[in-house]
Structures are given as C-alpha cells and as structure tokens.
Amino acid sequence: MNKQETNSNNWQARTKKNTINLGMWTFAWVVTTAIAAFAPKFIWDFNTLLTVTAVVINVLVGFGMIFANKKHLHGLDEMQQKIQSGAMALSLGVGLVLGCSYELLEDIKLISFEPEISHLVIVMCITYMIGIIKGGAKYR
Amino acid sequence: MKNRLKVLRAERDWTQADLANALEVSRQTVNAIEKGKFDPSLPLAFKAARLFELTIEQIFQDEV
Numbered sequence: 127m128n129k130q131e132t133n134s135n136n137w138q139a140r141t142k143k144n145t146i147n148l149g150m151w152t153f154a155w156v157v158t159t160a161i162a163a164f165a166p167k168f169i170w171d172f173n174t175l176l177t178v179t180a181v182v183i184n185v186l187v188g189f190g191m192i193f194a195n196k197k198h199l200h201g202l203d204e205m206q207q208k209i210q211s212g213a214m215a216l217s218l219g220v221g222l223v224l225g226c227s228y229e230l231l232e233d234i235k236l237i238s239f240e241p242e243i244s245h246l247v248i249v250m251c252i253t254y255m256i257g258i259i260k261g262g263a264k265y266r
Numbered sequence: 267m268k269n270r271l272k273v274l275r276a277e278r279d280w281t282q283a284d285l286a287n288a289l290e291v292s293r294q295t296v297n298a299i300e301k302g303k304f305d306p307s308l309p310l311a312f313k314a315a316r317l318f319e320l321t322i323e324q325i326f327q328d329e330v
Contacts, residue, residue: 135287137290138287203290203291203292203295204291204295204306204307204310205291205292205294205295205298205299205304206292206294206295208304262294264303265294265295265298265303265304266294266297266298266303
C-alpha cells in the first residue's frame, strides 16, 4: 500500500491545509468586518477615504474566504460533501424563507423595530450547524 | 446497498483508518459505507475494487 499511503497522506495533508487556509481567511474576514464596523467611529472619525478602504478590503477578504470555502469543499470526500451540501441547502432555505417573513413583519406592522441582517446571519449559522450535526448523525 | 468491505478489510488486517487512507476518504465515510448507510459513487466503488483486486459486484451487492 506504499503508493496508496503516499496518495492518502497527500489527501490528508491537502484537506488539513485547506481547513487551515479556510480558518485563516475566515479569521481575516471577521477582523476586517470588525475594523469596517467600528474603526470609522472609534479610530478615524468617519474619514471617508479610510472608511471606503476598510469596506473594500473587507469585501475582497470576504471573496477570498468564499474561494477558500469552495476549495475546502472540493477537497472533502463525497460523504462529507453530501453532509455539507445538505446543511447548506437547509441554511439557505431557512435563511430565505425566514428572512422574507422577518422583513414582512415590519412592513405589515407586526413588529415595531427594524429587522437586523445580523439576526438572519445568526439563524442561518445555527441552521447550518444543525444541518451538519444531523448529517453526521445520519451516517454514523 | 450491501457490501463486503468490512470482511475484506478484516481479512487484510486493516483498520478503518488504513482503508480510509487507501481510498482517500475519511474514516467516518468508510464506517458509513461498511454499515450500508452511505452508498459510494461509482468512481469510489471502482477504487475499492482495484484496491482489493476484485470486481465491483464482488464487493457491492444491490439490495432488492
């Protein structure tokens, strides 16, 4: 199994590298989001050039994170990909349906506050985690 | 889908991790295939067949 062991070691190393890469991009995105959200108010007093630069960097790093996630998914084996795609479908569906209903609640005066996108992000993240756990349990 | 993966693996004294390494999948995937909870794709089934030097039909059987 020598050749196969080498291949598998390559596969494992590649998967590990992709996971670390995704973690680093995600961390960078969180940091740049925090900078874009708080620095204009607390550091540079809403200087337009610096604020635009922070937002552009945040978007670019966000795209980096998306591509890292895509690479990570493609590197997984077929069962892991199936679990991931199930969790993503669930998260997207719940996000779309609840997001529309949430927005509607304010329009039809059932809630008095402005719907926050962060609430939707939290719901989607929780749904995604539930999907992963459910998928993992299904094939255990 | 039923399969003889567990028996074939045991005959060679391989652990699930050994087989997973050889097939370039996770150990969880090997476990799920052995238990019949996850059906492998045709390319993965061919890979297993090549590894055990058997035909696909000698490893995997359709449950009718």
